Amino acid sequence: MSSDGAAGLVGVDTSQPLVLYVSGRIGPAxxxxxxxxxxxxxxxxxxxxxxxxxxxxxxxxxxxxxxLxxxxxxxxxxxxxLRFRGAGRELRLLLALVGLDELLS
Known part of the structure; x- marks a missing residue:
């Protein structure tokens, strides 16, 4: 979206499979x-x-x-x-805590 390091969707690659990139800091808003x-x-x-x-x-x-x-x-x-890949240890633990760990690739 922008090169200033803001949070957001970086891009969608339309080749197979469809890949969505989420990066930066994500806040409640x-x-x-x-x-x-x-x-x-x-x-x-x-x-x-x-x-x-x-x-x-x-x-x-x-x-x-x-x-997410x-x-x-x-x-x-x-x-x-939608499935998630590249999750670090802390995010994997949080996703497991809320029952979304089955979405991890």
């Missing part, structure tokens, strides 16, 4: 914008599995878990499935 951006990027695409690369996230906390959960719900509402 970022989730709606991330979901709106995802919705715009997926508009008109046939349902597919999306891999969400979270390896470049700056921290693992409940704001990140909320944003909302991204998953947004993708599902549009007919897509």
């Amino acid at each position: 970022d989730a709606p914008g991330l979901c709106a951006d995802l919705e715009r990027r997926l508009a008109g695409l046939d349902p597919a599995e999306i891999v969400c690369d979270v390896g470049a996230l700056a921290q693992a906390d409940l704001a990140v878990v909320e944003a 959960t909302r991204l998953r719900l947004t993708a599902g509402r549009l007919g897509h499935t």
Whole structure:
């Protein structure tokens, strides 16, 4: 999105599989914008599995878990499935705590 290190969706690679990159710091106020951006990027695409690369996230906390959960719900509402890859140890533990560890690739 921008080169200033701000949080957000870095890009979507349309080759197989569809890869979404989420990076930077994610705060509680970022989730709606991330979901709106995802919705715009997926508009008109046939349902597919999306891999969400979270390896470049700056921290693992409940704001990140909320944003990832909302991204998953947004993708599902549009007919897509969403899996996470590149999660660090702390994020893996948080996702397991809230029951989303089955989404890890």
